[in-house]
Amino acid sequence: MRIKIYHNPRCSKSRQTLQLLTARGIDVEIIEYLKTPPSVDELDDILQKLGLEPRQLMRQKQAEYQQNNLDDVTLDKLSLLAFMVKYPVLIERPIVVANGKAALGRPPEAVISIL
Numbered sequence: 001m002r003i004k005i006y007h008n009p010r011c012s013k014s015r016q017t018l019q020l021l022t023a024r025g026i027d028v029e030i031i032e033y034l035k036t037p038p039s040v041d042e043l044d045d046i047l048q049k050l051g052l053e054p055r056q057l058m059r060q061k062q063a064e065y066q067q068n069n070l071d072d073v074t075l076d077k078l079s080l081l082a083f084m085v086k087y088p089v090l091i092e093r094p095i096v097v098a099n100g101k102a103a104l105g106r107p108p109e110a111v112i113s114i115l
Helices: 012-023 041-052 063-067 077-086 106-112
Strands: 002-007 026-030 095-098 101-104
Touching: 002 012, 012 026, 012 095, 012 106, 041 077, 041 101, 095 106, 101 106
Parallel strands: 002 026
Antiparallel strands: 002 095, 095 101
16 A cells, blocks of 8 residues: 655654554655645645645644734635645644545544545
8 A cells, every 4th residue: 555644754743653654564655745845736635635724734833824924814725725835834744645535643543544
């Protein structure tokens, strides 16, 4: 089984999720999203699979969120996605995509349901 993890190696939850997957012998495509952010289309697809809106996947305590007034209710989905691509630190992690589904690894065991 081949799955993707949008991973931040500095995040303990992300490391735990990756360890959980590799311990199960799963071949994981690791995407360090801070170095290689997903495109707007990829993010939109992930959000649809998660059943979330952009702000629900954003780290709202990040300085970039505050500095760009991303709590402004007049910002549309496309604008929010563009900010997430421009500032990938805003994206909550880790995200695992497998079998046409996605899960947020908070807690890491939450990804098991999509395997």
